[in-house]
Amino acid sequence: MLTDTIRIILADDDEDDRNFFVEAFEEIKIKTIVTTVRNGSELLQQLNDCRNVLPHIIFLDLNMPIINGMDCLKLIRENETFKNVAIAIYSTSSSEEDIENTFVLGANIYIKKPNDFHILKKILSNVVSMNLQFETNGLNKENFLLRI
């Protein structure tokens, strides 16, 4: 599909992580627009601002001040408006319990933050192209689970 640009938003309180994330997307083949916010409350503000077009994928850090990732996830999934937006958890935690919980609460993707920039690029590229598969092929988004 000659797809439009993929819209991405990242909520992460760590500035370095935000910068890495943006840089990684600049280097992958698929065209994206990346917005970043510093916490859950800013994210919800952005999402609820009707002047903004909805993103295709939301990347959520779990440990954030004000509203953490888990609560954000719940709030977003309670709102029908965001039904078709994919949610990717982007966290340093690799606790099996955390991972399964986020999936149960409606996350589609779980990414364990890598330390290596090249691996990050590969992971993000994989996530976007997998999401594209669901968007362009009419696959059932409710069954979209991906753990990397």
Add this chain to the structure above:
Amino acid sequence: MDKLEHYQLKYCILNFGEIKFLEEGQEEKIDLFKKDLLDYGIEIIEHQKTILVQKIKDVIKEMIYNENEQIEIKSSAHISEKLGFSYGYLSKLFSEITFTSIENFLIIQKVEYTKYLIVNNHLSFSEIAYKLNYSSAAHLSTQFKNTTGITPSAFLRIIKKRKAIQFHHVN
């Protein structure tokens, strides 16, 4: 069809929901026709490459979902034979347009069908593996895990828990 007549467009119908406009100089009318179709939520795919990619996808889906007919030859040969292009050409084109390979698309489709069968048909993994032409349940399970990062049983557990929460909310 009524709309085509309405604009007095000359056309003929081809396969796979394709039509071909027969006369030059119909562009203005075609543009109006496209606008009308958008109101119905129908988008016209004009790009030749996109059409061919869609055909590849259709052949693959047919191979996976058609349960009665087992295809004996390799999937690459089957796709190439069905569409009349070399597999190398199709494969290159597919990657260029979709950012994924034909092989990967085939695996994703199989995994998605597996998910559907796990959730809706209550088949065992061995039954699903047989249905989808895998040599064993273990092979299916490995491919599922490699593609999604999750084992089929974890997948089923998560979907069940989600449904339990939704049920809880409704009541």
